[in-house]
Amino acid sequence: MRQRKFYTFGAMLLLVGMLLGVQIGAVIFHDDTARALKKLEDAFILINQRYVEEVDSAELAERAIKGMLEALDPHSVYIDAERMKRVTEDFDASFEGIGIGYELVPGPDGQDTLTVLNVIPGGPSEEAGLLSGDRIIAVDGASAIGYTHEDVQRNLKGPRGTRVTVTVLRPGYPDTLEVTITRDKIPIYTVLSAYMLDEKTGYLKLDRFARTTYAEFMQAMRRLKAQGMERLVLDLRGNAGGYMEMAIRISDEFLKEGQLIVSQRGRLPETNEAYYARPGGLFEDKPVIVLVDEHSASASEIVAGALQDHDRALIVGRRTFGKGLVQKQYLLDDGSALRVTVARYYTPSGRLIQTPYDNGDREDYYRTKLELQKEFETMSAEEILNHIPDSLKFTTDTGRVVFAGGGILPDYIVKGERTSPFLQAVLRGGVENDFVRYWLDRNAETVHARWDGRRDAFLNTFEVTDEMLAAFYRFAGEKGIRVVDEKPAGGEENGKVQYFTRDEVGQDEAQLRALLKGRIATRLYDRSAWYPVINRIDRTLNEAMKLWAPAENLSFHHGEGG
Known part of the structure; x- marks a missing residue:
């Protein structure tokens, strides 16, 4: 592994996991690999030509791919072409359409009515005058009563610049309205909320790590600082991850030059990397509290792990998911993709936070995680610490003990509130x-x-x-x-x-x-x-808001270079 590496945006686009658009190139096979591939090809052709009934070759190929991946880790997956379109929109954080959130409201005879939940601010539907609660009863003159989600995607989404006319029934108004909307590029925001909790405390809710996340984050942080933010609550609860690059760039804004953010190690030399903070972070010395829970995973855990290991932020909430694997995405010719684990990542103290798994047994992997979550819910913080073996104990920059294996354990545990x-x-x-x-x-x-x-x-x-x-x-x-x-x-x-x-x-x-x-x-x-x-x-x-004294103590030591 390289001893020191200052990352650049261009280098990151080439290296880190889950990058879209990478094609599988030429592969040099060893003899054993070539023989195994020939065996797979022979079996595929034999089944296609000799099986008693005609088979669907495309489906058979997809089943074979899924079968191979099932023998690997729980996070190496196959994504079919149709789902890949949605995944791309999600990670690109945009789509082209009319710009509404919607719901299908049950109607007479099982015929759902397409209803506007809300309009996306600044989008074409807001400009055209659609309101929350509007019932869309026709699209381009054809009835929309009984629409499915697939119908919505097919008829309301569309290329930027094209037009669609919707007929609307508005509650409280006797007549229908016809509204023509010009489709446009619609952003999908990953910063769900950013506002001031009080005169000096900013709150930022981050939903996932997509291509636009760093830009959104910086814009929100600058706005909060302009409003007087002196300390930050970064809410990563429910954030299942995304682009590793975004997690690294956001972590960099809190860390001092030269501090290790994350390292990754794989089978191939090119997957061994270490990423360090650059000079000039936006929020290097101010107090930070990071909220996490059992649904905070992957890129979220990179951020939480880096800030915890460098004593930069107080981590509050519940133990995170425990996904310490790096995936790289490879596009196949038909638009489908393989997302394959190429490395494991480690926090600055050297922790691997991946939950242990047996290859191929995904059901047991998720069942075990659920059982552990339930078990930890009943345990005190002291019992949880005693439950973790010494081999999984590591130390932060100032000597605090932190733990590997099965996620990031918060500095302060707040058990989930039971719903009545x-x-x-x-x-x-x-x-x-x-x-x-x-x-x-x-x-x-x-x-x-x-x-x-x-x-x-x-x-x-x-x-x-x-x-x-x-x-x-x-x-x-x-x-x-x-x-x-x-x-x-x-x-x-x-x-x-x-x-x-x-x-x-x-x-x-x-x-x-x-x-x-x-x-x-x-x-x-x-x-x-x-x-x-x-x-x-x-x-x-509310519990986190009582913990600013220890959070400020961490920021003081970090400011002193501790």
Whole structure:
């Protein structure tokens, strides 16, 4: 491995995992490899020509590829051509279309109605005047009633500059509207929310690491600094990873010149690399808290591991997923792709955070992870530390003990909050979402007149009233979730109705009010409006906000070069 390497953007594009557009070139086979390949070819031809029934050659080939990958690690996968299109959009963080979030609302005779959930700010649908709650009943004169998700992709997505006319039924208006929209490039933002929690604390929610993530991150950070940010909460919960390059560049903004960010080691010499921080980070000396959970994986763990090993940030939450493998993506001729593990990555202290696995047994791999997560949920921090063998213990720059194997263990563990049976029933059935749509349909004109373009005012002043809460309980009762003074004998009616007492439900009132307000905010504005509402009752974030003293102590030592 090279002893010192300052990465450049160009070099990174050539080297790190999960880069799109790489074609499989010429391969020099050893004799054993050539014989094995010939055997596979003979078997494929024999089955095609001699099997009693005609076989689908393309499907047979895909099954063979999947079979080979199943013998490897759990993260080497085959991606068919159709899914590859969606993956490319996801990692490119853009697509071409009309720019709406949508939902399919069940209608009469099982015919779903395409409904605008929200319009993407600055997109063509916003410019054309579409609103949250609009029902799209026809596209280019053809009925859209009964649309599937595939129909939406086929008819509303399309090349930039092309036009589509939608017929809209707007709640509160008697007549239909015809709206012509010129399709455009639509960004898919990976920074879901960035705002000030208080006068000096910034909050940044990062959803995944796509091609645009670093640029989005820098833009959000500069905006927060201009608003007075002196310390940052970086929320990586639920972030399953993505481009390794983006994780390295973001980590670099917090670390001092020459500090190791991550290293990777593979079978081939060209996969052995080490990446170091460059001079001039945007936020090198200020306090940082990073929130993680069991769904934080891969690139998220690179960031958390680098900042933890250099005592740069306080890691708070729950143990991360534990994916320490680097994949490289190879495109096949038909547009499908192989995503193959080419290396393992190690944090600056030398930790491999990959969860152990047996080759080929993916089901056991994920089942074991789920069991470990459940086990850790019942253990105290001290019990978890005692559970980890000495061979997996490493030290940070200042000598703090950190752990390898099975993810990043936070510096401060905040166990997941148990959702009450009442809220579980509500969320499982999507009742709160259905109610918000129902409520907005009946108050659309008033709500849009009062709150359109007044996002900050809505977030700061809108309240879910007692009257609205009572309306929700009535609505939930019609959906089989009934709030009563006393449960009837037997507790359930015909096995379909669930009963909860007012005392039980009263304990969830603050969460329920926030949930309803957050759903309304998301529909009126965009997804980013959810977080300023729901974060007020977020247990992990609230616990983290009490931990600035140790976080500031870490930033002090880092500023001193410790």
